[in-house]
Amino acid sequence: MEEGIFALRCGKCGWMTATYAVACASCGTGGLERVRLKGDGRVLSFTILNVPTEEFAQDAPYAYAVIDMNEGCSTSGWMPSVRSAGDIEVGDSVRFSGRRGRASIFVKS
Amino acid sequence: MRGVCVVGTAMSRFGKMSESARESMTMTSMKAIEDAGLSPGDIGAAFYSNAFGVAERQLHIGPLINSALGIGDRPSIAIESACSSSSAAINEAYAHIAAGLEDICLVAGGEKLSHLSTMEATTYFAMGSDYTYEASNGVTFPGLYASMAVAHMNRYGTTQEMLASVAIKNHSNALLNPLAHLRKKLTMEAYKESPVVAYPLHLYDCCPFSDGSAAVVLASEEKARELKDEIVRIEASERAGTAATLQDRRDMTGIEGAAVASKRAFARAGMDAAEVDVAEVHDCFTIAEIMAIEDIGFFRKGEGGRASVEGETAIGGRIPVNPSGGLKGKGHPVSATGAAQFHELYEQLLGKAGRRQVDGAEVALAHNIGATGGSCTVHILRRRR
Known part of the structure; x- marks a missing residue:
């Protein structure tokens, strides 16, 4: 998969x-253009997963x-380095840091 | 459009069952048909839901159930709309009767999931989300509702105690329901001590994985009047959608499609939220009930948590919500839930709900959500002479 977030x-x-x-x-217009995002944004909401799906069984x-995202759209991301609710708040600045499979990894910035 | 009525309902005991979804749905369908005072041959068409049939390696369940009911020659169709499957099926049956295509239709939904491990079931449930963009980032179904809970708490000051109060109320209602899955009183201490599944949702914020089935028989108003002295008419059957993926929504503190479907339903029925005597709403997680009672309009946005903790939604409160125990206490065999809500409300309107009876209930509302709100169904039922 192409590196980066789009x-x-x-x-x-x-x-x-x-x-x-x-x-x-x-507005209903067809033909959307694909744009690369810089990768910076703020947390709109979050959760801490203790019971994961099979693909993330080893990660919880x-x-x-x-x-x-700063460009004006919302995305979602996996934050493996945030392990408890005390480590994150709505409004925190975060940035895209790479992928594992299809997952978009984000870290606090 | 012709008037459409509920003439019979039934549900199995929810929980862990030994029989297959196919067998349970067949037996429950038969009970609903008998409850209507009919026989299987009276059914014109059947609408079935069994969203997780693949977990039992079975698709195309309709002809199997019809054949077991001795009506293998009747048309059937399977309707999948995640957790709102059987309310979507009721809406289809309603449309067939209202349009004059059929006089009497059977709707049944059922699920068997108890043979799966928690992780397998969690994975199956995550398939109801946007698997490519949500589950691929590690979120589970409880995780998506947990994200909505964090947004709601952050904006409106909703607290963990408010979430807990929904679970405690629905457990206490389920204690009065002999067919409920979880028949156990829940205390605040036990709630707080239960493991956190997806912050801020504890185990007791989540409905259980349940097996079970429920069935509803619908008939034209004309047929219903031949069958019954007192009829329960569907005053509105409305559905709406919401952007499927949570991140594509303008607001995560409510479910837009539920608010739209509710508004349309009240307009169709010519009434407002204050006229509803009893409601069954989609409380797959405690936060979902808080959002539901706001989206329907029972309480102002942001007031759902306060109303819950102050007992306004208890049996005997201003608007009793989920007297059956809801998904939380009664259980949530995914595709059975919409039909099971009808079973509870039909019994409530006929005064047959036993110890959980809402006195004098005449108008009832059912609110059923598919996944995180991509699909929303709202029905309004009224008892009439």
Whole structure:
């Protein structure tokens, strides 16, 4: 998989998503462009997983965060270095630091 | 559109069962048909839900159940809408009858998950999320609702005690329900001591993995009046969606589709939230009940936690919510849940809910959510003479 973190942007109204889409959810325009994100953002919300899925069986506890990226879209990320609720708060600055498989790894910045 | 009524319901004991989902759904369907005063041959079409059928290596369950009911010649279809599967199936049956395509339809949902390990079941449940963009980053189903809880706590000051109060109330209601999965009183101490599954959600914030089934028979109002002296009419059957992936939503402190479906349902029924006497809402996690009672409009946004801790949603409170014990106490055999909500509300409206009866209930609301709110169904039922 290509290194980096990406989003899709509507050329007409600027709406962005970091998931899969072929049309803008804001103005309905088709043909979104793929843009590379710088990787910096803030925690919108988070949780600490103690009971993981099979793929993360060896990794718990760790944080999962929904992150507001500076470019104006939200993404989500795996934060393996955050292991308890005391280590993270809504609003914390975080940055993208690489991948493991499909997971986007984020660290506090 | 023709009027559509509930004429019969049934549910199995929820919990761990030895039989397959197919067998349980068949037996429960038969009970619902008998409850309606009908026989299987009266069913025009059947709508089934068994979202996790693959966990039992079985798809295309409809013809199997129809055949076991002796009506292998009738059409059936399986409806999958994650945890809202059977309320979506009820909506389809409703539409068939309202449109005049059928007079009487059967809806049943069921699940068997107890043969899976906790981690296997957690993985299956995560498949209801956006697996590519959410589960691939390590989040589980409880984890997604936990993220909503953190957002709600951060914005509205919702507390752990408020979350706990939902679990304690629903456990206490489940104690009054002989078919409930968890029939155990829950104390604040036991809640606090239970392990944290996904911060801030403790084990007791989460509904259990349950086996079980529930079934509903719907009929045109004309047929219902032939069958029953007192009818329970579906005043509204509304569905709506929300952006599927949590990160694509403007607001994580509620479920937009649930608010939209509720608004449409009240408009269709020509009433407002204050007229509802009893509600069954989707409390897969305690935070989900708090968001539900706000999204429906029973309480203002941000007031759901306070209302819960102050007992406004208890049986005897301002608006009794989940007298059955809800998903939390009664259990959550995923595809059975929407139909099981109907079973509880049908009994409540007919005054047959025993020790958990809400006195004089005439208007009832069912709120059922698929996954984290990508699918939302709201039904309003009213007892009429």
